[in-house]
Amino acid sequence: MTDTTARPVLLQMRDIRIEGRSDETWTPIINGVDLTLHKGEVLGLIGESGAGKSTLGLAAMGFTRDGVRISGGSITFDGIDLVNASAEQKRQLLGKRIAYVAQSAAASFNPAHKLIDQHAEAPVAHGTATRAEAEEDGIELYRKLRLPNPDEIGFRYPHQVSGGQLQRAMVAMAMSCRPDLIIFDEPTTALDVTTQIEVLAAIRHIVAEFDTAAIYITHDLAVVAQMADRIKVLLRGDEVEESDTRSMLEQPQEDYTKSLWAVREFQRPDKPPPAVDATPVISVQGITAAYGKIDVLHDVSFDIHAGRTVAVVGESGSGKSTAARVITGLLPPRVGQVELDGETLPLDYRKRSKDQLRQVQMIYQMADTALNPRKTIGEIIGRPVQFYMGLRGRRKRDRVAELLDQIELPPETYLDRLPSELSGGQKQRIGIARALAAEPRFIICDEVTSALDQLVAEGILRLLARLQDELGLSYMFITHDLATVRSIADEVVVMKDGRVVEQGPKPEMFRPPHHPYTDLLLSSVPEMDPDWLTNLLKERGVDDIGDASADKI
Amino acid sequence: MIIAQRLALGVLTLIVVSMVIFGAVSMLPGDFAEAILGQGATPQAVAAIRRDLGLDEPAILRYFSWLGDTLRGDLGVSYAQMNFQSNMGGGDNLRTVASQIAPRFANTMFLAGVTACIAVPFAVGLGILAALFRNSAFDKAANVSTLSSISSPEFFLAYILILFLAVLNPVLPSLSNIYEGMTLSERLEKTLLPALTLTLVVTAHMMRMTRAAIINLLASPYIEMARLKGVSPMRVIVRHALPNALAPIINVVALNLAYLITGVVVVEVVFVYPGIGQLFVDSVKNRDIPVVQACCLIFAAAYILLNLTADILSILSNPRLRHPK
Structure with a gap:
């Protein structure tokens, strides 16, 4: 620089x-x-x-x-x-002198046309190249951006190309007229860490090569530090x-x-390991599960003990959420079983008793879609209070107020509001209160902070930590964000392609030696050091980052 | 695979429809014998005609023999023809229902075809322009005029067109009497006025659906991307929005084409156009059941076939289904 x-x-x-x-x-x-x-x-x-x-x-x-x-x-x-x-x-x-790279390439490429057609559109419309030249240049750019099969990939439709590759194809499209300025609008936010690093390297390389000015929009400080x-x-x-x-x-x-810089400093103290003979709250044993005929989980086992947080990490498609669906009984596994407090749970949720259902609750990633937009907060939280605990009338109202107190939202202000009147962080708190209303022992948190800003996310993490200490809850924390893992997990389970590749207590997991995949995940998380990406590329070479590297494992 | 499934479903629907048609026709009050004899309907005469036509057999039996004949392509003989024959003697050239309907049906298809050739491009084009200049005076004018034309009775629109295009400015003939041996251009000239009337009737649906389907997509990220590439507004709509809006548009077009085949009796009457609609109404009046049933079956088949085509075309308009991963 x-x-x-x-x-x-x-x-x-x-x-x-x-x-x-x-x-x-x-x-x-x-x-x-x-x-x-x-x-x-x-x-x-x-x-x-x-x-x-x-x-x-x-x-x-x-x-x-x-x-x-x-x-x-x-x-x-x-x-x-x-x-x-x-x-x-x-x-x-x-398109000619100022170009744009959007957050979600999957949504920003027109599904009806091939990539190269969309690539060539701007140069042809602006008269900077003929159709044939634009196509040739597109293939050259795909090669520079290290896309696989650069000669052929442009002739596919967007849905036939993976997210990280689409994002690079979009960078190529922005470069098609060699603009003076490119606006990058959160171009890696929707990507996994190992994919993100490839896109970051590609962007940095090509922006430097063509001496393009850029405005790089992001909420991720470590990413912006590299770019x-x-x-x-x-x-x-x-x-x-x-x-x-x-x-x-x-x-x-x-x-x-x-305060933005300090967010990543929240870290829970390490807890002593659970007693050797303790019965885990949830024990997942040898689960193999399939969607249709294709197995997506292979012999997955892990335990979650009382009052502890197990973080399940892995990239999209690794089977984290599927494991959660198996535990909740939404997806009965083909092989294996799930135990709650040493007792085998029926595999299908329809066969579980109300009490068994009550013990396992879930908080979702998108609070926006997980809350019924037509019900007030009081109704949303009141429903499980009535359903599981049988409370009505005044006692139900008192319990809902108590739950709202627990999630640090004053009941008198929020009881009668609709979800649309709340901020993202507040909606996620309502999701937490709804899970707590069942008085469960175990809560699955599925990417609960990934749609939130860092400051807000930290507030949610602190709240979850406090509730765990007060109520002795166990969490299964599904995430792809290793910074979150570092701040709240007690144990870590690393998944890849439907298998557990490594698991153990957090302090061990963040200390080498690792399984090579864990190592790849950890080393792909951007750090605040502005030289991090440069050093990593120097150390490993452009061909040994991201998916290219993951495929070798 | 999906297409084979749809086809099978179409056939099944047609069979169900045939039952409904047969049931409904049997439940019509009065029958051919009473209708044809009118004032002179003595019980003996009625019974004789019924026996001749097989109307005294149980309904189930009649249904299956009709269904069997129909499947073999034999739509039967019109009661009116049969009766005429037995009373007046005459040659052996009994006109079957098929030969009676065929020319009428061809005329109807010709009118529908001409109308479709005018109305579909006109409506879709108007919808595209309305989407392009949304909320402008043009958009509002297009909406108001198509809506008022669909809200007016068909005969009213027909007479207005006759007034302006045949009476005040005699450019087109007001009667559409078509007969065999006309050249194509003569036919077209005669058909133009009813076709224009029908265009006015069907444009509003198609135009409004085109406009809505396109506008619905204008907030998508890929439309914003196209704009940010400096693509012209017209090209954004035609090349980026329209291909993704095709499915709903195709479905509305199919529904309106089906209407053109089955629902145009008023226009036929006004222009004295020898289509299938008039034949149908006359046959219902006379309780000429074989003709009524055949017409109903043709109408149902047209609906099912057009909707089937629309389904298949909308599937084909989706690149995800055309080009699997």
Whole structure:
């Protein structure tokens, strides 16, 4: 990373104000932010959801989504006033000189057309290349981005290509006209760590090769540390601070920035190991389970003891959630059994007694979809209170109020609200209260923090830890985020392709030697050190990261 | 695989429909004998005609013999023809139901075909433009005019068109009497006015579905991506939204085409067009059961076949199903 601030200014935003329309009124999203980007420079834009990062990123392209408007300030791209430019003028720039890489490539590629057709669209429309040249260049870019079968992959439809590969194909598409500026809008958020690292390496490589300036939007500090020359922190539409990456990481000035940096420091003290002869609360024994005819779990076994947290980690498709479905009885396994307190549970939930059902509860990843949008909070939590505990009327109300107290939401304010009136973190707390209402011994937490911002996620983790200490709960914590594992797990189970590859107490799991897959997972988690990716690539070579490496195991 | 399943389901539906048709026709009050004899319906005469036509047999038996004949392609002989024959003598050239319906059905298909060729591109194009200029004056005008045309009775639309295109500006003939031996261009000229009337009737559905299906997709990330690549608004709609909106549009088009085959009797009457609708209504009036049943069966088959085609086309419009992993 050289000093790029000496180079000419490419993009200049001055006192930019953006408003969004909701309920017939315009509410501010961005309240006067300045932004300067030089040629060939990468600016990291970080903040939590709702901070206005994406809105600001799109505004840098002169684009606003429906129901959003730029109400003040100026945006100048290489001498062109983007606020007052006509739609036609802007269209001349978009795709050609300013390109966009979206968060979810799977959703942002048109399912009806082949990748190469979508790749060639912009160069042909802007007249920078003929169709044949654009195709040839696309294949060349696929090769540079280390996509497998670069000659052939472009002729597939999006659904025939994996997420990480699609994301790289989208980077290639953004590069198709060799733009001066690319907006990367959380391009790796939806990916597994081992896939993320490949995409990060590919982006960094190609941005440097073509000397492209970029705005890199993310909520992940460790990622932005690898990618950006400078970092700007946003909070609810205001700039908190901005400085070059190293000084931002070493000495953040503002309290908010410091709190973001400190999030990853939450760690529970290690607990003594359970007694050797203790009966585990949940014991999964030799489970093999299938969807249709295809086995997706192979001989999976692990124990979860009282008052302890077992983190089940692995990438998407490794069988973590399937294991949870087997324990809850939603997916009866082909072979094996599940014991609760030493007693064998019927495999199908329909054959379990009400008390057995009560003991095993679940909290979901997407609180948004897991709560009935038409029921009030009181009804949502009251339902299991009545169903499992048989409480009615006044006693039911008291119990719901008590549960709301436990999740640190004042009952008088929240009882009559609908889920849509709560923030993401509050909704997740309601999910927790609903699970607690059954007074279970064991709760499965399925990626419960992965849809949340780091500060909010940390609050949820602290709450879960406190409830565990107070109520003696056992958790099965499904996650792909190793930072979360580090902060709350007592034991770790690592899964890959439906098998347990390694398991043991956390302190051991984070200390070498590891199973090579565990090692790969651990080493793929970005660290706050800005040289981390550079060093890793130097150490292992571009061909030994991510999926390429995972396939060798 | 899926397609074979749909086909089998279509055949099963057709059999169920044949039962319903037969049942419903049997339950019509009065029968052919009473209808044809009118005032002079003595019990003896009625019984004689019934015996001649086999109407005195049990319904179940009649159903299966009809079904068997139909499966062999024999739709029977019209009662009216048979009666005429036995009373007046005459040659051996008994006109079967099939030969009676065939030219009428061909006329109906011709009218439906001409209408479809005008209405489908017009409605889909109008829907695309309405989606492109959504909430503009054009969009509102297109919505209001298609809605008011679908809300008006068909005969009213027909007379308005006759007034403007045949009476005030005599560019098209107001009578659509088609006969064998006409050249194609003559036929087209005669058919144009009813076809235009029907276009006005069916456009609204198809246009509004096209517009809604496209607008529904405009918030998708891939549409935003296309815009951010600098793709022109028209191309965003036609190339990026339309291919993904095809399934609902195809289904509405199929429903409207089925309507064009089965529901156009009013327009036929107004323009004196010799289609199957008129024949159907006349046969119901005369209780000429073989003809009624044959018409009903053709209508049902048209509905089932068109919906089947729509299902298959919507499956084929999905790249996930066309190109499995």
